[in-house]
Amino acid sequence: MTEPAGxxxxxxxxxxRAARDAGRKLLVPYITGGITTGxxxxxxxxxxxxxxxxxxxxxxxxxxxxxxxxxxxxxxALERGTTPASILSDLRAxxxxxxxxxxxxxxxxxxxxxxxxxxxxxxxxxGVSGVILPDVPLEELDEWSPAGDAAGLETVMLxxxxxxxxxxxxxxxRSRGFVYGVGLLGVTGERSAVGERTALLxxxxxxxxxxxxxxxxxVSTPEQAAQIAADADGVVVGSALVREVLDGxxxxxxxxxxxxxxxxxxxx
Amino acid sequence: MDGxxxxxxxxxxxxxxxxxxxxxVPETLIPALAELEAAFRDAWAxxxxxxxxxxxxxDYAGRPSPVTECERLSELIGxxxxxxxxxxxxxxxxxxxxxxxxxxxARRMGKQRVIAETGAGQHGVATATAAALLGQECVVxxxxxxxxxxxxxxxxxxxxxxxxxxxxTGSRTLKDAVNEAMRDWVASVETTHYCLGxxxxxxxxxxMVRELHRVIGDEAREQCRAILGGADPxxxxxxxxxGSNAAGIFSGFGSIAGTELWGAEPAxxxxxxxxxxxxxxxxxxxxxxxxxxxxxxxxxxxxxxxYPGVGPEHAFLADIGRARYEAVGDDEVLxxxxxxxxxxxxxxxxxxxHALALVLRSREELAGKTVLVNLSGRGxxxxxxxxxxxxPDAGRDRGLR
Ligand SMILES: Cc1ncc(COP(=O)(O)O)c(C=O)c1O
Numbered sequence: 001m002t003e004p005a006g007x008x009x010x011x012x013x014x015x016x017r018a019a020r021d022a023g024r025k026l027l028v029p030y031i032t033g034g035i036t037t038g039x040x041x042x043x044x045x046x047x048x049x050x051x052x053x054x055x056x057x058x059x060x061x062x063x064x065x066x067x068x069x070x071x072x073x074x075x076x077a078l079e080r081g082t083t084p085a086s087i088l089s090d091l092r093a094x095x096x097x098x099x100x101x102x103x104x105x106x107x108x109x110x111x112x113x114x115x116x117x118x119x120x121x122x123x124x125x126x127g128v129s130g131v132i133l134p135d136v137p138l139e140e141l142d143e144w145s146p147a148g149d150a151a152g153l154e155t156v157m158l159x160x161x162x163x164x165x166x167x168x169x170x171x172x173x174r175s176r177g178f179v180y181g182v183g184l185l186g187v188t189g190e191r192s193a194v195g196e197r198t199a200l201l202x203x204x205x206x207x208x209x210x211x212x213x214x215x216x217x218x219v220s221t222p223e224q225a226a227q228i229a230a231d232a233d234g235v236v237v238g239s240a241l242v243r244e245v246l247d248g249x250x251x252x253x254x255x256x257x258x259x260x261x262x263x264x265x266x267x268x
Numbered sequence: 269m270d271g272x273x274x275x276x277x278x279x280x281x282x283x284x285x286x287x288x289x290x291x292x293v294p295e296t297l298i299p300a301l302a303e304l305e306a307a308f309r310d311a312w313a314x315x316x317x318x319x320x321x322x323x324x325x326x327d328y329a330g331r332p333s334p335v336t337e338c339e340r341l342s343e344l345i346g347x348x349x350x351x352x353x354x355x356x357x358x359x360x361x362x363x364x365x366x367x368x369x370x371x372x373x374a375r376r377m378g379k380q381r382v383i384a385e386t387g388a389g390q391h392g393v394a395t396a397t398a399a400a401l402l403g404q405e406c407v408v409x410x411x412x413x414x415x416x417x418x419x420x421x422x423x424x425x426x427x428x429x430x431x432x433x434x435x436x437t438g439s440r441t442l443k444d445a446v447n448e449a450m451r452d453w454v455a456s457v458e459t460t461h462y463c464l465g466x467x468x469x470x471x472x473x474x475x476m477v478r479e480l481h482r483v484i485g486d487e488a489r490e491q492c493r494a495i496l497g498g499a500d501p502x503x504x505x506x507x508x509x510x511g512s513n514a515a516g517i518f519s520g521f522g523s524i525a526g527t528e529l530w531g532a533e534p535a536x537x538x539x540x541x542x543x544x545x546x547x548x549x550x551x552x553x554x555x556x557x558x559x560x561x562x563x564x565x566x567x568x569x570x571x572x573x574x575y576p577g578v579g580p581e582h583a584f585l586a587d588i589g590r591a592r593y594e595a596v597g598d599d600e601v602l603x604x605x606x607x608x609x610x611x612x613x614x615x616x617x618x619x620x621x622h623a624l625a626l627v628l629r630s631r632e633e634l635a636g637k638t639v640l641v642n643l644s645g646r647g648x649x650x651x652x653x654x655x656x657x658x659x660p661d662a663g664r665d666r667g668l669r
Contacts, residue, residue, distance in 0.1 A: 068437075187455065
């Protein structure tokens with residue numbers, strides 16, 4: 001596997017590799033930036049409760065990879081007046097002492113409109129390590145990665161259950177931080193059970209890459225997290241957590257929710 | 269400008285027309301788009317497929333659609349006006365051309381289920397029609413605001429056997445219907461074909477949908493030559509929502525340097541007019557958005573043009589100066605709607621009335637010239653809405669007389 005010149009392993013990947021290599025299953029909670037006034041406190045609560053990295057969503061008006069929960073969270077944040085600038089400013093003010101790396105997840109028009117170089121520089125300044133852009137496949141990476149790579153940001157690629165083998169290899173070769181396995185065909189949102197595709201994709205990824213393999217989409221309970229992590233290095237939990245926040249969970253409740261997921265993963 | 273792509277040719281390997289287009293979609297859709305591109309390329313080169321499609325366009329949809337010379341209107345405004353009568357197609361608009369092609373393609377790819385987005389309901393009705401004809405399962409996404417505005421078309425789709433699902437997030441209009449259709453497709457892509465309704469979305473759609481509408485321009489060019497003694501019109505005018513009827517008619521005249529191409533955008537949704545590039549729904553193009561890249565809502569009198577983006581090839585044509593785009597306001601559109609009804613006995617779709625309004629407004633510039641207008645659809649679907657606006661005197665005082 002060849003690495004594009006100039007892309008090193010950054011803080012996100014170093015942190016996740018170290019945890020994984022120490023025998024720990026990785027837990028990456030997702031929180032929509034700006035969802036509530038004190039949303040940065042939710043990040044601290046998640047970190048204290050055992051998150052290994054935290055995904056921060058910058059809301060976009062047309063989130064085509066998101067189901068009803070994250071759509072509602074995005075809308076709530078946007079209606080509160082949240083902008084990319086307000087999220088990054090909140091992070092600069094309140095997240096400097098977080099000892100887990102942050103990954104921003106948004107849609108490509110957000111960096112495109114701001115200008116990829118400016119967006120990358122501002123993420124770095126806000127202490128963000130990685131970026132996930134679900135509507136940027138390998139073919140369109142040039143829209144973002146020259147700026148992101150130059151700034152030292154780790155761009156995480158998403159793999160699909162129907163990516164053919166050659167694409168999975170190319171995705172893993174290009175991904176930094178971790179590789180994000182989308183464990184189902186569909187959008188984000190809670191699911192009552194884990195489908196067969198999840199383990200299948202996790203095994204295919206583990207067989208071809210040494211990158212941390214983190215599975216997401218639909219992971220809703222500690223039991224599901226543990227089940228999925230048996231074949232992978234860890235999980236992303238989004239909608240299930242965001243729903244708690246939409247229903248009024250405070251930092252303490254978010255901490256309990258994340259701690260339960262942590263316990264589920266550690267019990268394995 | 270990018271010299272590699274000539275107007276109305278294929279986009280480059282990355283699906284770009286100049287700096288616009290592309291394939292900005294989740295990984296899950298990449299294999300499906302590659303499959304679709306290969307299937308279309310193969311079908312388009314296959315005489316049996318083309319013959320079957322041409323047969324349906326002729327015997328089912330009623331093609332060729334005529335070109336009508338507007339004598340009274342021409343006299344009134346001092347511009348010779350010809351209309352390409354897509355309103356006379358089965359289901360009442362140009363949309364059927366694209367849909368019959370994609371429905372046959374879905375069958376060829378072994379996909380039994382088709383999904384579509386719709387704004388005014390015309391593309392949804394056309395898709396439901398083709399699905400009924402070919403025995404396919406059909407789901408149409410429609411913003412719940414539009415479902416209310418266009419209740420009759422919702423009933424039509426259901427009558428044709430389609431399921432209509434409301435898109436009840438965001439602005440609850442066309443852009444949200446596209447979002448919902450894409451979310452469905454990400455989950456169902458192995459068994460479902462997404463029948464996109466305009467020259468927008470990720471590659472290959474902008475190119476494929478334009479090719480499926482090229483018949484409008486190819487017919488019109490020959491029909492105009494028959495009427496004009498071998499000459500071509502000075503200007504071809506079409507309304508632009510996503511841009512499919514415009515792309516279809518423009519493509520017949522792309523190589524005729526003496527023919528200008530004009531697109532009429534709604535003032536409340538003039539993506540080319542605003543000229544700010546953005547990326548949404550799988551493509552890079554001009555896009556209505558705020559300073560942070562949040563997509564803003566288009567608002568016009570015609571639901572079919574209420575789209576904040578525009579097909580990437582139109583953005584390219586504007587960039588290289590091959591086509592010109594003007595914004596038209598709701599009032600002018602209603603005047604044009606009334607004018608054509610009274611002078612020619614043809615009630616246009618509100619979308620198509622945008623193209624007419626641009627001609628009426630530009631009549632001094634066009635004096636003595638010959639203009640071909642794409643009458644993309646008929647106004648039956650809009651009569652209720654306009655009757656609420658005009659009241660019982662039916663716009664007696666509106667428009668030119
Ligand atoms: C009659 C008619 N014309 C035009 C349009 C706009 O679409 P496009 O710009 O793709 O031609 C619509 C869409 O609903 C329509 O119904």
